[in-house]
Amino acid sequence: MSSIDRSQSVGGTRTYEVRTYGCQMNVHDSERLAGLLEGAGYVRAPEGSDGDADVVVFNTCAVRENADNKLYGNLGHLAPKKASRPGMQIAVGGCLAQKDRDTIVKRAPWVDVVFGTHNIGKLPVLLERARVQEEAQVEIAESLEAFPSTLPTRRESAYAAWVSISVGCNNTCTFCIVPALRGKEKDRRPGDILAEIEALVAEGVSEITLLGQNVNAYGSDIGDREAFSKLLRACGRIDGLERVRFTSPHPRDFTDDVIAAMAETPNVMPQLHMPLQSGSDPVLKAMRRSYRQERYLGIIEKVRAAIPHAAISTDIIVGFPGETEEDFEQTLHVVREARFAQAYTFQYSKRPGTPAAEMDGQIPKKVVQERYERLVALQEEISWEENKKQVGRTLELMVAEGEGRKDDTTHRLSGRAPDNRLVHFTKPEQEVRPGDVVTVEITYAAPHHLLAEGAVLDVRRTRAGDAWEKRNAEKAAAPQGAGVMLGLPKIGVPEPLPMATSGCGCD
Secondary structure, three states: OOEEOOOOEEEOOOEEEEEEEOOHHHHHHHHHHHHHHHHHEEOEEEOOOOOOOOOEEEOOOOOOOOOOHHHHHHHHHHHHHHHOOOOOOOEEEEEHHHHOOOOOHHOOOOOOOOEEEHHHHHHHHHHHHHHOOOOOEHHHOOOOOOOOOOOOOOEEEOOEEEEEEEEEEOOOOOOOOOHHHHHHEOOOOHHHHHHHHHHHHHOOOEEEEEEEEOOOHHOOOOOOOOOOOOOHHHHHHHHHHOOEEEOOOOOOOOOOOHHHHHHOEEEOOOOOEEOOEOOHHHHHHOOOOOOOOHHHHHHHHHHHHHHOOOOEEEEEEOOOOOOOHHHHHHHHHHHHHHHHEEEEEEEEEOOOOOOHOOOOOOHHHHHHHHHHHHHHHHHHHHHHHHHHHOOOOOOEEEEEEOOOOHHHHOOOOEEEOOOEEEEEEEOOOOOOOOOEEEEEEOOOOOOOOOOEOOOOOEEOHHHHHHHHHHHHHHHHHHHHHOOEEEOOOOOOOOOOOOOOOHHHOOO
16 A cells, blocks of 8 residues: 555645555556545645545555455544544545445445545545535446546656556456456547647656556557557657656557567667466466467567567466466466566465456465465576676666665665666766666666666756756645646646556456
C-alpha cells in the first residue's frame, strides 16, 4: 500500500487523503481522484497526518492476498476518529469496492461512499449526496462512464508521467479477477493519446509510460492489429519526448511489428516487462495463458536479436494448483534461458471469485515456499551476473527523485538508465535536478542496482528539470495546494513506479 495524499483541516477548507492499494492502474486512478477532489474545492494538507482529513478515500485492490482484511482493519482504525469528528467522510473505491459492493457498508457502516472502477468521476457528487442525505451512497457502474484520462488530475511528477491507452482486459486467466472488475478492453483513440502526450511534453515531461491492463493488445477495440506499434512510432515523432516505456504486455499479442517499432524508434527505451507466470506448458494451459514455453522464449530471442542491450523483466507465479516438481523445473529452465534482469515472483494464493481458487491440486504452503526460495535464489544470481555486464559502460541517466534511500548519507544521487536499471552516482559539484540527464561510467554492480563511483562525465540541464524546479517553487509558495493541476484538456498522470510490478499480476 502507498499513501499518496495525507491531509488535515486547513483554515476551514475541507481536506482529503487518498490511500492507494495495488497496481499502476490504481495509482493512475488515484491521481484522478485527487484532481476531482481539488476541483471540487478540497485541499490536501501537510504531509504526516494519518486519517485526520475531512475525507479519506481508499482506492482498493481485490487481487492481493488478504486485501479485504487489510481494508477493514484500516476502516476500523478510522471508526473512532470519525465518531469524534462530525462531518468527516470515508469513501471506498477501486476493485474491491466493485467486487464487494454492499458488503462494505454492512461490515463498516461508518463508510459514507462506495464507488467502483467505472465511475470514479462521481466521487465528489456521491460525497455531497451522502452529506446532504446523511446516509451511505453505494453506486457501482457496470460499464465505463468516462475514460479516466478525461478527468481532472493532480499530477505528482514534473518530468515523468503515466499515459493510459486502454482500460479493461479481454483475457480469462484463471488466477485473475481483474477482467470481471475492470471490464472488457476499451481503447482510447490514438489522436487523444498523442494529444495528451504532446500536452505533457509542453509542460516539461520528458518520459512517459504507456499504461494498459494488456497494453500491447491495444487496437483490438478499434480494429487495428498494428495500432500499438504505430502508436510507438508516433511517440517517436513527438519533439521533446526523450523516453517512452510501456507496461504490461501479454506474450499472446507481442508481434514482430512491435519489436521492430521498439528497435527503430530511438526514444522507445530498451526495456521490456514480459510476464511469464509459468514455464510449464500444462500449467500455462491451466492458467488459460494462450502461449507456451517455445513461443515465449522465441519472443525473448527476437527481442534480444533486435535490441541487444534490452533489459527484460517478468512476473512468475510459484505453486499454481496442480504444479508438479517437473512443472516447476520448466519454470527454472525458462529463467535460465531468458536471463531476466529482474523477476517479480509470487507465491500462489487463492483469490476468491477466480476459477483457480476452486481447482483441485492446491499445493501445500511448505512446498510452495521451498520452490519459491529456489526460484528467488536463481534469479538473484542471474540478476547480479547481468548487472555485472554493465560495469565499464557509459550510460545516460535521467535523474530521479526519491529513489535512493541512502543518497543523503552517501552523498550520491540516483537515476534511471535507458533500460530502467537503477544507478546511484556521485553527486557532482554542478547543480543537478530531477529530470536532468547525466552521463556516467558504471563501476560496480549489485543484484538490484548499479554504482557510478567516479566523477560525472556530463550534465545536461533539461526542460524537465526546469519543470521540476518551477513546481517546487510553486509548492514552496503554496504548500497546501502543492502538485501539478492541469487545465483543459484535464489530463496528466502520476510519477512512474520504477520497474513496477505488472498490473495486478494478471498480465
